[in-house]
Amino acid sequence: MDKSEATRQLRALNARFIHNFVTNDVPSHDAITHADFTYVSSEGVRRGRNEYLRRWATGFDPDVIIYWDYRDEHIGVFGNIGLVWSVNKHVIVEAGKEVIGMTGYTDTYLLEDGAWKCIQAQLVPMAPDNYPSDATIVRRYIRGVKYESIESLNLVP
Numbered sequence: 001m002d003k004s005e006a007t008r009q010l011r012a013l014n015a016r017f018i019h020n021f022v023t024n025d026v027p028s029h030d031a032i033t034h035a036d037f038t039y040v041s042s043e044g045v046r047r048g049r050n051e052y053l054r055r056w057a058t059g060f061d062p063d064v065i066i067y068w069d070y071r072d073e074h075i076g077v078f079g080n081i082g083l084v085w086s087v088n089k090h091v092i093v094e095a096g097k098e099v100i101g102m103t104g105y106t107d108t109y110l111l112e113d114g115a116w117k118c119i120q121a122q123l124v125p126m127a128p129d130n131y132p133s134d135a136t137i138v139r140r141y142i143r144g145v146k147y148e149s150i151e152s153l154n155l156v157p
Helices: 003-022 026-032 049-056
Strands: 033-040 046-048 065-078 081-094 097-112 115-125 137-142 145-147
Touching: 003 026, 003 065, 003 081, 003 097, 003 115, 003 137, 026 033, 026 049, 026 115, 033 049, 046 049
Parallel strands: 033 115
Antiparallel strands: 033 046, 065 081, 065 137, 081 097, 097 115, 137 145
16 A cells, blocks of 8 residues: 555544544444554553443543544554554533643554554643644534534533
């Protein structure tokens, strides 16, 4: 597979990965994770595939996480290894107030038998000085629904 096709496929997988999270879609996510998948949280906690997928079913609550996007997407292809680097911005409502943050992630994919499977997802907290700009947004969700434009939208009821 040439690099441009691999990049196209990994970009589509990243969009699917994020959509799976926002919609709590375990079957779709199960299909793109490798049997030996490992998750590493921003706190350094490691979880195997089964526990990770179990948590995936309820990981996104649109009443709590009222805004979610991914941005600053970069994709690297190194033979049969693909790396997807990106950042998520979230707005969480806590005690009626918006709390804004960003988390960087690296998802590592392995090309096996003609299909890319995620073998590791690792998160890292982002310091505000390193937040990528809104100009790098790839896709955004409001209360779990994909939006193309969110200008002048009041997020907190």
